[in-house]
Amino acid sequence: MCPATPEQDEPRHGAAEQRDHRDLQQRGPFARLLAQEPVQVAELDPRQVAAGAGLFDDEAGAVAHAVESRRQQYTAGRVLARQAWAQLGVPALPLLSDEQRVPRWPPSVVGCISHTHGWCAAAVAPAAQVTGIGIDVEAATPLDVELWERICRPEERALLAAYPECAAGLLAKAVFSAKESIYKALYPRVRVFLDFQAMHIALAPQAAAGISRWQATLRAPWGPFAAGQSFEPGWLGIDAEWVVTGVVLPVAPLPVPSRRE
Numbered sequence: 001m002c003p004a005t006p007e008q009d010e011p012r013h014g015a016a017e018q019r020d021h022r023d024l025q026q027r028g029p030f031a032r033l034l035a036q037e038p039v040q041v042a043e044l045d046p047r048q049v050a051a052g053a054g055l056f057d058d059e060a061g062a063v064a065h066a067v068e069s070r071r072q073q074y075t076a077g078r079v080l081a082r083q084a085w086a087q088l089g090v091p092a093l094p095l096l097s098d099e100q101r102v103p104r105w106p107p108s109v110v111g112c113i114s115h116t117h118g119w120c121a122a123a124v125a126p127a128a129q130v131t132g133i134g135i136d137v138e139a140a141t142p143l144d145v146e147l148w149e150r151i152c153r154p155e156e157r158a159l160l161a162a163y164p165e166c167a168a169g170l171l172a173k174a175v176f177s178a179k180e181s182i183y184k185a186l187y188p189r190v191r192v193f194l195d196f197q198a199m200h201i202a203l204a205p206q207a208a209a210g211i212s213r214w215q216a217t218l219r220a221p222w223g224p225f226a227a228g229q230s231f232e233p234g235w236l237g238i239d240a241e242w243v244v245t246g247v248v249l250p251v252a253p254l255p256v257p258s259r260r261e
């Protein structure tokens with residue numbers, strides 16, 4: 001068995017928390033992950049969706065020449081986004097993307113889509129409450145060791161070295177996923193590419209199992225944000241199938257520079 005932390009087991013929970021945990025097990029990984037956030041989530045295996053079914057004509061046209069798996073994932077993302085924003089009272093509308101692949105959400109909605117082979121999710125919130133949402137799903141397999149140096153900063157690799165090998169690979173995947181999430185939450189505002197080395201992800205010590213929090217801190221300026229700017233809370237969930245991350249940035253107060261910097 002792979003220990004969850006370098007030094008200790010998972011914390012014990014009270015009876016009420018255990019009940020909540022069982023209830024949440026009935027839901028999908030993103031519903032569990034973002035249970036405390038003011039978002040609506042819809043998620044499923046995109047292979048359950050017929051490619052093109054339920055798309056508006058312009059959406060169908062956007063992926064008309066794509067391979068079947070891409071059309072299926074694109075379809076699932078659009079269907080789920082409309083399901084999620086229907087919970088906010090927003091009617092069904094086309095969700096087209098701009099030339100940088102960023103979806104043009106309805107004006108009253110902030111949202112994010114993530115998909116991979118076997119899972120797809122959309123998370124949305126009212127634009128009056130939330131300024132950015134980033135979600136990401138990855139298979140719960142170790143990050144390819146050859147990618148560690150490109151994705152993880154030296155201090156992240158030093159932290160990973162304290163974990164057993166089996167947990168370290170998954171946590172490297174979690175760092176990758178968290179960086180994708182924070183990038184997707186902010187890119188629509190910033191519109192500048194950010195290298196993986198420019199963002200530091202601080203994982204919680206118990207991150208290798210269950211749901212935990214992370215904090216992202218810029219190590220270089222990014223658009224309007226100075227180096228040292230932190231964003232939190234990020235959420236990380238790891239189960240047998242998926243590594244999922246998410247971050248929901250409120251409209252106010254704006255994130256402030258971390259005291260740790």
Ligand SMILES: CC(C)(COP(=O)(O)OP(=O)(O)OC[C@H]1O[C@@H](n2cnc3c(N)ncnc32)[C@H](O)[C@@H]1OP(=O)(O)O)[C@@H](O)C(=O)NCCC(=O)NCCS
Nearest residue numbers: 074077101102113114115179180183184187194195196199
């Ligand atoms: C943008 C990016 C993060 C998306 O990666 P991906 O592997 O396609 O991720 P997912 O499947 O989880 O998400 C894809 C969805 O995200 C949305 N999306 C794509 N680009 C986006 C962007 N720049 N900003 C916000 N959302 C974006 C789209 O809805 C897309 O789905 P769709 O094309 O079906 O509409 C990735 O392509 C990328 O460019 N990464 C490099 C930059 C980076 O991550 N830096 C990290 C610095 S800390």
